[in-house]
Amino acid sequence: SQQxxxxxxxxxxxxxxxxxxxxxYKTSINNLQWYRQNSGxxxxxLILIRSNEREKHSGRLRxxxxxxxxxxxxxxxxxxxADTASYFCxxxxxxxxxxxxxxxxxxxxxxx
Amino acid sequence: DVKVTQSSRYLVKRTGEKVFLxxxxxxxxxNMFWYRQDPGLGLRLIYFSYDVKMKEKGDIPEGYxxxxxxxxxxxxILESASTNQTSMYLCASTSGGxxxxxxxxxxxxxxxxx
Numbered sequence: 001s002q003q004x005x006x007x008x009x010x011x012x013x014x015x016x017x018x019x020x021x022x023x024x025y026k027t028s029i030n031n032l033q034w035y036r037q038n039s040g041x042x043x044x045x046l047i048l049i050r051s052n053e054r055e056k057h058s059g060r061l062r063x064x065x066x067x068x069x070x071x072x073x074x075x076x077x078x079x080x081x082a083d084t085a086s087y088f089c090x091x092x093x094x095x096x097x098x099x100x101x102x103x104x105x106x107x108x109x110x111x112x
Numbered sequence: 113d114v115k116v117t118q119s120s121r122y123l124v125k126r127t128g129e130k131v132f133l134x135x136x137x138x139x140x141x142x143n144m145f146w147y148r149q150d151p152g153l154g155l156r157l158i159y160f161s162y163d164v165k166m167k168e169k170g171d172i173p174e175g176y177x178x179x180x181x182x183x184x185x186x187x188x189i190l191e192s193a194s195t196n197q198t199s200m201y202l203c204a205s206t207s208g209g210x211x212x213x214x215x216x217x218x219x220x221x222x223x224x225x226x
Contacts, residue, residue, distance in 0.1 A: 004154075030213075031213055033213065033214065035217075040200075040220070040222070041219055041220060042116070042217035042218050042219045042220050043155075043202065043215075043217040044217070045214045045215065045216070048213060048214060088155070090155075098143075098160065098162070098168070099145070099170070100157075100213070100215060101157075102147075102154045102155040102156075103154055104152060104153065104154040
């Protein structure tokens with residue numbers, strides 16, 4: 001089964017609202033990353049949070065990490081129609097840093 | 113600007129054909145990856161390479177092989193395409209080394225096998 005699982009699978013909101021996506025994982029990590037994918041395109045890296053960090057910000061993005069609960073959340077504030085995309089969390093395991101393990105993603109739809 | 117390119121955006125092949133998917137990066141990255149992406153399954157790692165002529169199996173290597181003759185180029189080969197290999201294929205690269213985990217992705221190749 002997947003190391004990372006996002007929740008919800010799909011989310012629809014109005015422009016200006018905040019969007020929160022959650023990611024849970026199973027084993028100890030070195031870091032956790034969030035990626036964005038516009039429809040039918042490649043993924044774009046958004047933010048990386050290391051296992052010894054609890055919160056990180058980048059523009060309108062806020063990521064939290066709770067290693068005791070093995071979970072992370074991505075908050076997009078004041079969302080825009082252009083934020084419509086799929087969002088994936090991905091983990092680098094603490095004992096195998098060669099690769100990323102991706103979750104199944106959250107599809108975000110932001111209506112104007 | 114960082115760039116990963118893939119040889120085709122869309123590809124249609126027949127069952128049994130040999131298929132080559134090419135990926136080129138211009139960032140002098142050591143590590144390169146091939147994923148497939150299917151609805152509901154997320155991205156799954158097929159193969160990766162951390163150096164020229166080196167390759168490692170990912171989670172789903174069956175039915176695929178890879179080639180890395182030059183640092184900038186990583187090819188995915190479907191020896192005999194089957195319909196269950198219809199998917200979106202994504203290539204990625206990263207610089208490797210301690211602390212370099214962000215992956216840069218190409219635009220993807222949507223492969224249909226009929």
